[in-house]
Amino acid sequence: xxxxxxxxxxxxxxxxxxxxxxxxxxxxxxxxxxxxxxxxxxxxxxxxxxxxxxxxxxxxxxxxxxxxxxxxxxxxxxxxxxxxxxxxxxxxxxxxxxxxxxxxxxxxxxxxxxxxxxxxxxxxxxxxxxxxxxxxxxxxxxxxxxxxxxxxxxxxxxxxxxxxxxxxxxxxxxxxxxxxxxxxxxxxxxxxxxxxxxxxxxxxxxxxxxxxxxxxxxxxxxxxxxxxxxxxxxxxxxxxxxxxxxxxxxxxxxxxxxxxxxxxxxxxxxxxxxxxxx
Amino acid sequence: xxxxxxxxxxxxxxxxxxxxxxxxxxxxxxxxxxxxxxxxxxxxxxxxxxxxxxxxxxxxxxxxxxxxxxxxxxxxxxxxxxxxxxxxxxxxxxxxxxxxxxxxxxxxxxxxxxxxxxxxxxxxxxxxxxxxxxxxxxxxxxxxxxxxxxxxxxxxxxxxxxxxxxxxxxxxxxxxxxxxxxxxxxxxxxxxxxxxxxxxxxxxxxxxxxxxxxxxxxxxxxxxxxxxxxxxxxxxxxxxxxxxxxxxxxxxxxxxxxxxxxxxxxxxxxxxxxxxxxxxxxxxxxxxxxxxxxxxxxxxxxxxxxxxxxxxxxxxxxxxxxxxxxxxxxxxxxxxxxxxxxxxxxxxxxxxxxxxxxxxxxxxxxxxxxxxxxxxxxxxxxxxxxxxxxxxxxxxxxxxxxxxxxxxxxxxxxxxxxxxxxxxx
Numbered sequence: 001x002x003x004x005x006x007x008x009x010x011x012x013x014x015x016x017x018x019x020x021x022x023x024x025x026x027x028x029x030x031x032x033x034x035x036x037x038x039x040x041x042x043x044x045x046x047x048x049x050x051x052x053x054x055x056x057x058x059x060x061x062x063x064x065x066x067x068x069x070x071x072x073x074x075x076x077x078x079x080x081x082x083x084x085x086x087x088x089x090x091x092x093x094x095x096x097x098x099x100x101x102x103x104x105x106x107x108x109x110x111x112x113x114x115x116x117x118x119x120x121x122x123x124x125x126x127x128x129x130x131x132x133x134x135x136x137x138x139x140x141x142x143x144x145x146x147x148x149x150x151x152x153x154x155x156x157x158x159x160x161x162x163x164x165x166x167x168x169x170x171x172x173x174x175x176x177x178x179x180x181x182x183x184x185x186x187x188x189x190x191x192x193x194x195x196x197x198x199x200x201x202x203x204x205x206x207x208x209x210x211x212x213x214x215x216x217x218x219x220x221x222x223x224x225x226x227x228x229x230x231x232x233x234x235x236x237x238x239x240x241x242x243x244x245x246x247x248x249x250x251x252x253x254x255x256x257x258x259x260x261x262x263x264x265x266x267x268x269x270x271x272x273x274x275x276x277x278x
Numbered sequence: 279x280x281x282x283x284x285x286x287x288x289x290x291x292x293x294x295x296x297x298x299x300x301x302x303x304x305x306x307x308x309x310x311x312x313x314x315x316x317x318x319x320x321x322x323x324x325x326x327x328x329x330x331x332x333x334x335x336x337x338x339x340x341x342x343x344x345x346x347x348x349x350x351x352x353x354x355x356x357x358x359x360x361x362x363x364x365x366x367x368x369x370x371x372x373x374x375x376x377x378x379x380x381x382x383x384x385x386x387x388x389x390x391x392x393x394x395x396x397x398x399x400x401x402x403x404x405x406x407x408x409x410x411x412x413x414x415x416x417x418x419x420x421x422x423x424x425x426x427x428x429x430x431x432x433x434x435x436x437x438x439x440x441x442x443x444x445x446x447x448x449x450x451x452x453x454x455x456x457x458x459x460x461x462x463x464x465x466x467x468x469x470x471x472x473x474x475x476x477x478x479x480x481x482x483x484x485x486x487x488x489x490x491x492x493x494x495x496x497x498x499x500x501x502x503x504x505x506x507x508x509x510x511x512x513x514x515x516x517x518x519x520x521x522x523x524x525x526x527x528x529x530x531x532x533x534x535x536x537x538x539x540x541x542x543x544x545x546x547x548x549x550x551x552x553x554x555x556x557x558x559x560x561x562x563x564x565x566x567x568x569x570x571x572x573x574x575x576x577x578x579x580x581x582x583x584x585x586x587x588x589x590x591x592x593x594x595x596x597x598x599x600x601x602x603x604x605x606x607x608x609x610x611x612x613x614x615x616x617x618x619x620x621x622x623x624x625x626x627x628x629x630x631x632x633x634x635x636x637x638x639x640x641x642x643x644x645x646x647x648x649x650x651x652x653x654x655x656x657x658x659x660x661x662x663x664x665x666x667x668x669x670x671x672x673x674x675x676x677x678x679x680x681x682x683x684x685x686x687x688x689x690x691x692x693x694x695x696x697x698x699x700x701x702x703x
Contacts, residue, residue, distance in 0.1 A: 086650075
C-alpha cells in the first residue's frame with residue numbers, strides 16, 4: 001500500500017516474472033488493477049482480450065490455456081463468463097492461476113480487497129454486521145464475500161428481492177432480508193452490488209425504477225444502519241439504480257474509492273505470495 | 279442344441295435365483311431345468327462355472343451416432359460396447375442428425391445396424407418431424423418399418439395441442455409414446471439441480487419441480503387420450519409422486535431412470551467435472567434415495583444407461599458450455615450392481631428393471647428365462663472388482679462419470695440368440 005502512494009511506484013519483487021491477463025469478459029477496473037499490480041511489482045504484463053485472441057476463431061478455453069502455458073508464464077489471471085472456468089484452466093497449466101471472476105461463481109481478490117477495506121475503516125474484521133444488498137443471484141462478489149466474511153466471524157445479511165436470491169442460499173449461514181431498511185438495521189457495513197443487466201434473463205424485476213425505489217440505497221434508507229456504517233460497491237456502479245449518486249460520492253460514508261485503491265495492493269500481495277517459491 | 283449348464287439362473291419374472299441348466303435351439307430357449315439336461319451327440323455344452331446367468335440387458339434410450347455423428351459412436355462401436363456390457367438389445371434414440379422421422383431414414387438406420395452389429399437393435403422414431411414439436415411423423419408407416427416407440431427425446435413438445443394429437447393418434451395405432459418430462463421454460467439454461475451446491479458453484483440450477491410440471495402436463499394428456507406413455511427418466515420425488523398417482527388411476531403409464539441418477543448425486547460434479555453433466559442434471563442425495571425406493575415399489579420399472587456419446591471436444595469446456603450426456607452401455611451392469619452390493623436391490627429385481635420390464639413394455643420377446651423366449655443372456659460375476667479406465671471402453675466416446683472409480687462386477691459372456699457375441703477369455 002505504501003508503495004502505491006509514493007511518487008515512484010515501482011519495486012522489483014516480481015522482476016523477470018511474466019503475468020498474462022486473459023479477460024473473456026469486458027472489464028476496466030479489474031483488468032487495470034491486475035495490470036498495474038503486476039507492473040508495479042516489476043513483472044512483464046501482457047493483456048489478452050477476447051476480441052483480439054484466437055478464441056474468436058473458435059479455439060477452446062483449454063487450447064488457449066495450453067498455448068499460453070507453452071509460453072511459460074508465471075501467473076495467469078483469468079476472467080470468464082462461465083462458472084468454473086478458472087478451475088478448468090488451473091487444471092491444464094503449470095503456473096499460478098488467479099481467478100479474476102468466473103461466471104456467477106467467485107471473485108476471490110474482490111473479497112480480499114473488500115476485507116482489507118473493511119479492516120482499514122472499521123479497525124476490525126470480526127464481529128461486524130455486514131449487509132450485502134442487491135442482485136445476489138448473479139453475483140460472484142457476493143459468493144466470495146459470504147465465504148470470506150463469514151469465515152472471519154462476521155454476521156452476513158443478504159438483502160434483495162426473492163427473484164435475485166439463489167436457491168438454498170440460507171444454508172450458507174447468512175440471514176436473508178427482502179426489505180432494504182430491515183436488512184440495514186444496525187449494520188456496520190453496507191455492500192451494494194451492481195444490478196447485472198447483462199445476466200438478467202426472464203422476468204426477474206419489473207423495472208429499473210421499481211428496483212431503485214425498493215432496493216436503491218440513498219441517505220434516507222442508510223439511516224437504518226449504524227451512524228458510522230460504511231458503504232461499499234465493487235463497481236461499476238449504476239448510479240440511480242442501486243445507489244444514489246451523491247451517496248456514492250460522499251467520502252464520509254462511501255469507501256468505494258478506497259476499494260479501488262486497495263484492490264491494487266491486494267492483487268500485488270496475492271501475486272507476491274504466489275511467486276514466493278518459484 | 280446348446281446347453282448352458284451349471285448356472286445360477288437369475289429369473290426376474292419369477293423373482294428368484296436358482297442353480298440349473300438351460301437348453302437353447304435355433305436361437306430360442308427350449309428348456310429351463312433345475313436338473314441336468316440330457317445332451318445329444320450334436321449338442322454343445324457350455325459350462326457356466328456356477329456364475330450368474332441372467333436375461334441379456336435390454337437397454338432403453340441408446341444414442342448411436344449414426345446417422346450424422348459417427349465420430350461420436352457407430353453401430354460397430356456401440357455394438358461392441360453393448361456386447362462387453364451384457365446388453366443384448368438396444369432400444370435406440372431417434373435424435374440423430376438428421377433425426378429418424380421418416381420410414382426411409384429408419385430403413386437406412388436398420389440396414390446399417392444389421393450390417394455392423396449382432397446386438398439386436400430396436401429403433402424408436404421421432405414423434406414430430408425434425409423433433410420440432412409441430413408436425414406429427416408418419417406413425418403407422420414408421421411402425422411398419424419397425425419403430426418400437428415414438429419420442430422427441432429431450433425436446434419437449436411445448437404445444438399441448440400437438441402433443442394431445444400425437445397421443446391420440448398413437449393410441450389408435452397402439453404405439454408407445456416416450457416423453458422427457460421437463461418443463462422447458464423452468465429448466466431453460468440450467469446445467470445443475472438447484473440447491474446449495476449449484477448456488478456455491480455459481481451454476482444455473484433447475485428445480486425438481488420442472489420435472490413434475492413436465493410430467494403433470496404429459497400425464498394429463500394421457501388421461502385425456504388414453505395413450506400408452508413412458509417417461510424416459512423420472513429422477514425426483516416430485517416427479518415420482520405424480521407418476522404414482524397416475525399409475526394408481528390405472529393409466530397406461532410407466533417410467534424409467536438412468537443408472538447415473540440411481541448411483542450418483544449432484545455433489546459428484548465436484549470441481550465442474552463435465553462427465554457428470556447429464557440430462558436431467560444429477561439430483562440431490564435425498565431424491566436419489568427416493569427414486570431407489572420408487573424402483574423397489576415398482577413405480578419406476580426400467581433402468582437404462584441413457585447411453586449418450588460425446589466427443590472429447592464437446593466435454594472439454596466450462597461446465598455450462600459443455601455437452602450433456604454420458605456413455606453407459608459398458609458400465610450399466612457394474613454401476614447398478616453397486617445397489618446390489620449395498621443391499622438395496624437383489625439380482626432378480628435388477629434384471630427385472632434391466633431386461634424383463636423394458637422387453638415387456640416395448641413388446642419384445644426377451645428378458646425372460648423361459649421356454650420360447652429369445653436366447654439372449656449375460657453370464658457375469660457380480661463380485662469381480664476393478665478400477666474403470668475410460669480408455670478401455672469400446673465406445674468411440676469415453677465420456678463416463680465412472681472413470682477412475684472402483685466398480686464391482688464383470689461380464690463373462692454375452693449371448694444373443696444362442697450365439698456368443700462376447701467372451702471374457
